[in-house]
Amino acid sequence: MKVKIHREGTNILIVLLLILSVVNASAWMFIRPAAIPIVFTSVSGVFYLLVVNFFRSPRRHFPGKVTDSLVVSSVDGRVVALEKVYESEVLHRDVIQLSVFMSVVNVHANWFPVNGVVKLVRHHSGRFLSAYLPKASLENERSTILIRASNGSDVLVRQIAGAVARRIVTYAEVGEEASIEDHLGFIKFGSRVDIFLPLDTEILVKIGDKTVGGITEVARLRDPSQSNS
Template identity: 75%
Template sequence: MKVKIHREGTNILIVVMLIMIVINLSAWMFIRPAVIPIVFSSISAILYLLIVNFFRSPRRTFRGDRENVVVSSVDGTVVALEEVFEPEVLRRKVRMVSVFMTVFNVHANWFPVDGEVLLVRHHRGRFLSAYLPKASIENERSTVLIRATNGQEILVRQIAGAVARRIVTYAEPGDAANIEDHMGFIKFGSRVDIYLPLDAEVFVKIGDKTTGGVSVIARLRNNPDD
């Protein structure tokens, strides 16, 4: 597994680096005693490393059986697992798996299944804590509908939070979805919901940790129409 800096973080890291250089050079030139610039530099280095850690972008390879498999779209913790009615796109009862990301998690988002992107839709909304259940339908969010290779529809929802107010979605209708490819990116801690058919076999439970593009969270039943 190779790790690099995600393209969403390149400009931010350059700007932050320049600002920190100016602040720290000024501190070393004009502030005494020397312990104060030392503290400034130490804090700056720690903050910069945290930002670099946030924007890391590992390249992952899924090595398991891909048939009917659903993987987690993100790194994080499963915070919800329930049967819900999805009112905006599917308009039917489905099984929802929600994974919450902290600022320490990788924030790249992977496609959960192989297939084809059918729909991409952005919804304006609030910026409540992404941990809250109502964030799924009230917060700023982006929805991606995918037809899996077995014909079933899987919906993925990127949800902004109180801190994360920048959702990036790379998927476009007609794109091929691949569980090893990035679907998008959410900046600074948030949540992703995956909506599955009711008959999907779910392998995770609340509190489980997931790894995007790697952790198998469910398996789809064969499409009865096939």
């Protein structure tokens, strides 16, 4: 698994490095005793490494057989919601909501959860509540992506900003092919992603499970040939 720095973090890391270099150089020149700049430089180094870690962007390939029914986690994190809800903004029907929360130490690149075609991309302005809260799905700043999966099912993905995360980046565009090996976007500094699935979907995870974006199989869509609709 190859890892590189995500393009969303390149400029931030360069600017942060310059700022920390200037501040630390000034500390070494003008602050005494020397123990103070030593501590300051150590803290700065740890902080910079944490930011680098946040913007890492691993290359991932699903290790198993990719089928039309496969649903993978869009993000690294922990499952915090798994329930039947009424999705009122796009689908207007009952669905299964599967939500994964990302902490500041997780990779924050977002993967497509299914193979298919992007049918809708919509940005919603909103608040910046803690992304861990259930109501964040409807009240927070967010981007919604509707994908027509390869098996014909509609799968909705929602990127949700949080109390710290104030910038959602969405790469998905209407009409493009979605692949579980590609990034659909990026959320800066901690947040959550919801996946809305048909009610007859087989769920393979439970609350509290850890997921790896693009790798962890979280569900299997029902074969359309078995549907009564």
